[in-house]
Amino acid sequence: MKFKSFNGGVHPKDSKEYSKSSAIEVMDIPKKVVIPLSQHIGAPANPIVKPGDRVKTGQLIAEPSAFVSLAMHSSVTGKVTKIAMNPHPGGFSSMAIEIETEEQDEWVELIDDANYLDLSAEEIKLRIGNAGICGMGGAGFPTLIKLSPPADKPIDTVILNGVECEPYLTSDYRNMLERPKDIIAGLKIIMKTLSAKQGYIGIEANKLDAIKLMTDLTKNDKDIYVVPLKLKYPQGAEKQLIYACTKRKVPNKGGLPSSVEVVVQNVGTAIAIYEAVRYKKPLIERVITVSGRIVKNPKNIQARVGTAFSELVEKCGGTTEEIGKIISGGPMMGFALPDLDAPVCKTSSGLLLFNQKEARSLEEHACLRCGRCVDACPLNLLPSFIASAVKYKDWDMAEKSGVMDCMKCGSCSYVCPAHIKIIQWVDIGKNQITAMRRTAKS
Amino acid sequence: MKNKTIVSSSPHLHDATNVKYVMWHVVIALMPALIAGIIFFGFSALTITIYSVIAAVTTEALIQKLRKKPITVSDGSAVITGILIAFNVHANSSWWLVVVGSIFAIAIGKHAFGGLGYNIVNPALLGRAFLLASWPTRMTAGWAKTQFGELSGITIDNIPAVAKDLVSHATPLGVANMLRDPEIVTSIGADNVYSVFTHLTDFSTLNNLFWGNIGQCIGEISAFALLLGAIYLLLLNIIEWRIPAFYIGTVFVLTYFFGGIDGFMSAPITIPLFHILSGGLLLGAFFMATDMVTSPITKKGRIIFGIGAGIITVVIRLYGGYPEGVSYAILIMNLFVPLIDKFTSPKPFGEVKA
Numbered sequence A: 001m002k003f004k005s006f007n008g009g010v011h012p013k014d015s016k017e018y019s020k021s022s023a024i025e026v027m028d029i030p031k032k033v034v035i036p037l038s039q040h041i042g043a044p045a046n047p048i049v050k051p052g053d054r055v056k057t058g059q060l061i062a063e064p065s066a067f068v069s070l071a072m073h074s075s076v077t078g079k080v081t082k083i084a085m086n087p088h089p090g091g092f093s094s095m096a097i098e099i100e101t102e103e104q105d106e107w108v109e110l111i112d113d114a115n116y117l118d119l120s121a122e123e124i125k126l127r128i129g130n131a132g133i134c135g136m137g138g139a140g141f142p143t144l145i146k147l148s149p150p151a152d153k154p155i156d157t158v159i160l161n162g163v164e165c166e167p168y169l170t171s172d173y174r175n176m177l178e179r180p181k182d183i184i185a186g187l188k189i190i191m192k193t194l195s196a197k198q199g200y201i202g203i204e205a206n207k208l209d210a211i212k213l214m215t216d217l218t219k220n221d222k223d224i225y226v227v228p229l230k231l232k233y234p235q236g237a238e239k240q241l242i243y244a245c246t247k248r249k250v251p252n253k254g255g256l257p258s259s260v261e262v263v264v265q266n267v268g269t270a271i272a273i274y275e276a277v278r279y280k281k282p283l284i285e286r287v288i289t290v291s292g293r294i295v296k297n298p299k300n301i302q303a304r305v306g307t308a309f310s311e312l313v314e315k316c317g318g319t320t321e322e323i324g325k326i327i328s329g330g331p332m333m334g335f336a337l338p339d340l341d342a343p344v345c346k347t348s349s350g351l352l353l354f355n356q357k358e359a360r361s362l363e364e365h366a367c368l369r370c371g372r373c374v375d376a377c378p379l380n381l382l383p384s385f386i387a388s389a390v391k392y393k394d395w396d397m398a399e400k401s402g403v404m405d406c407m408k409c410g411s412c413s414y415v416c417p418a419h420i421k422i423i424q425w426v427d428i429g430k431n432q433i434t435a436m437r438r439t440a441k442s
Numbered sequence B: 001m002k003n004k005t006i007v008s009s010s011p012h013l014h015d016a017t018n019v020k021y022v023m024w025h026v027v028i029a030l031m032p033a034l035i036a037g038i039i040f041f042g043f044s045a046l047t048i049t050i051y052s053v054i055a056a057v058t059t060e061a062l063i064q065k066l067r068k069k070p071i072t073v074s075d076g077s078a079v080i081t082g083i084l085i086a087f088n089v090h091a092n093s094s095w096w097l098v099v100v101g102s103i104f105a106i107a108i109g110k111h112a113f114g115g116l117g118y119n120i121v122n123p124a125l126l127g128r129a130f131l132l133a134s135w136p137t138r139m140t141a142g143w144a145k146t147q148f149g150e151l152s153g154i155t156i157d158n159i160p161a162v163a164k165d166l167v168s169h170a171t172p173l174g175v176a177n178m179l180r181d182p183e184i185v186t187s188i189g190a191d192n193v194y195s196v197f198t199h200l201t202d203f204s205t206l207n208n209l210f211w212g213n214i215g216q217c218i219g220e221i222s223a224f225a226l227l228l229g230a231i232y233l234l235l236l237n238i239i240e241w242r243i244p245a246f247y248i249g250t251v252f253v254l255t256y257f258f259g260g261i262d263g264f265m266s267a268p269i270t271i272p273l274f275h276i277l278s279g280g281l282l283l284g285a286f287f288m289a290t291d292m293v294t295s296p297i298t299k300k301g302r303i304i305f306g307i308g309a310g311i312i313t314v315v316i317r318l319y320g321g322y323p324e325g326v327s328y329a330i331l332i333m334n335l336f337v338p339l340i341d342k343f344t345s346p347k348p349f350g351e352v353k354a
Helices: A121-130 A171-178 A180-194 A205-217 A238-246 A267-279 A309-315 A372-376 A383-391 A395-400 A411-415 A422-441 B019-041 B044-066 B077-087 B095-113 B123-134 B136-140 B161-168 B172-178 B182-188 B190-200 B203-211 B223-235 B242-258 B271-277 B281-288 B299-319 B326-343
Strands: A032-036 A060-063 A078-087 A093-101 A157-162 A198-204 A224-229 A262-266 A285-291 A299-304 A323-328 A335-337 A350-355
Touching (some): A032 A078, A060 A093, A121 A180, A157 A205, A157 A238, A157 A267, A171 A267, A171 A285, A180 A198, A180 A205, A180 A224, A180 A262, A180 A267, A198 A205, A205 A224, A224 A238, A238 A262, A262 A267, A299 A309, A372 A383, A372 A411, A383 A395, A383 A411, A383 A422, A395 A422, B019 B077, B019 B223, B019 B281, B044 B077, B044 B095, B077 B123, B077 B281, B095 B123, B123 B136, B123 B326, B161 B172, B161 B182, B161 B190, B172 B299, B182 B190, B203 B223, B242 B271, B271 B281, B281 B299, B281 B326, B299 B326
Parallel strands (some): A157 A198, A157 A262, A198 A224, A285 A350
Antiparallel strands (some): A285 A299, A323 A335, A323 A350
16 A cells, blocks of 8 residues: 655654544533534624523524624523623633523434535525534535535646644544445545535544545446555644645745645535435534543544533543643644633544653753754745744744644644744744734825 | 742744754764764873863853853753864864863854854864964864875875875865965976876775764864764754755755866766765855854855855866865855855735735
């Protein structure tokens, strides 16, 4: 088997052994859910319910408020109790709709459209938009927009991201093993909608069984290729995945995959798309990996959106040691949270718990100029220059060194022997330069 | 009760390296060369090294104490500087020579610029340059013979009588340098010059150079020991191959073409090996040119750095007054590093014209 890849990157231990062999378990419906209005990139959704309203499972409770926005649905049957600020798994607070659950799980009406592949592209997009689907790999870009490229920019290739390069996470892996046909159905729907000529499914080398399964199931589809990829972080980053599969380079300075005629979707998103198009089922649940050395029984849990992280930990039997760090997402790009109060969102791929020792903060030393960050950067930027430019407020230098192009994969920081918190400096630089640009415009 | 959890910026994983890891592994990698020095020169090699290390570490601790900064001598970087200063003098040197060299290296070469990470030239090389400028005779004469062989590595019996004196008081590179001196050519006769040159580059001399049975600086004598350490660092990914490969490669190519005593292409095929194995080239290429703080951070930059150091080394060895040019070559290239980095910054992935 030939494994493709990209230049740069790092090799953290994949730590998937904790949860990779646990089949997806469906979580009981919690007594209460908290559904943030902002689970995606773009404007927060507009609530269309008020406290006291009774809602069914799958009922629309907030509408997209702009072109780049997302519909939200109730993930349970029950009564809206309040709409207020709540902890968000992104590490901040946001407006959220709180719903108290009733015993009966009463769904809105679903359909079964067995001929879903015969639907028009317009109808498919309508169903995807109505289902409130966004990218489920982490960033949460509204899927409808990705599937509506401008007329002058046709898409010829769809890539499904089954790489899951973040250590610990196994939710995509379990989905590929347990629902491969739904994933392939989702891919076909996307390809049809975009009139794409070819579809790829990129999977990393540490998931050979998934590679084999997907290859077997697509052997009669002449336009679908399973692409085995080298085990290297960040293989699942959009630009790196596109490059590995097609050798095309997405332009920097804000270029989108569509400029090289590619659309990338996560395998989990493909399942959501399939369910939305065939059954009109809105995106109200997802698979999330709960893992870490100190988690008693690490699991892959299918949970309703809005389920509190603390309940997931409880389902895994709690922890064997005192928690030192709570990470929402993967360990390379995820957010550290102060507590377990935040809820599962459409983008929540993982919840990791570290012990005190794994959580310890490493002290920053002066840069040794060893250049490891430069070698590791998959985007060929100069991470150490960015860090020092931001530190000394040299915004021009920071921009020249590529701060705005940085996708914050963290490879640089991972290998830095001086433990410089490069991503933290990048964040400061991005915020400052964005603010300065905004001021310059007005 | 709620646990106290740490909230920090991603990534939340880190590989096993840190400053100490890097520096102490370099110290370990220098040990074979030190052992070779002790084997060939006796315990004076060890005592000189210990004096040097103590001076370097004490100076660093004192300066940090005076500046009310955290004392970081345990990171191992001052230990490396101390070892390298000792490695750059011969085994007959006085103890105070390395002590002065180490104090200068740490105080001026390192801490005057702000300490580890901020220095612009390799502190140990600056220390050596200071010693060479201040006590040129002590640094270039009075070489210690090894316990087993000749200073120049040449088997003395094969040498014409008139040249024996010349060969027995100089290092291999010293001999090579003298053979280019018109006065010496006149005094011992052209035929004898050829004879000495042939012996200087024959297999038995190369063999002595490789194992270390020659008179050179303490850390430079055994190419074998230095290569052991170099392989260790390469395998641990602590040094990167580009600088040493292009440095040594450049010396190889240039000395092949210009290394003879009769002009272009007049040298025997062994002359590049002679130049690689003698003097401080291997020590410099693997342990000093690769000093991360003072070498380029880009891959292309490291190639340019290596080639530049190679050219300067060969020019000094073949056409300069000094027999050896490694330390000046690296020091000069150190100064070019910011410029090299500026012009070799990698093309961002998917670069588009703005």
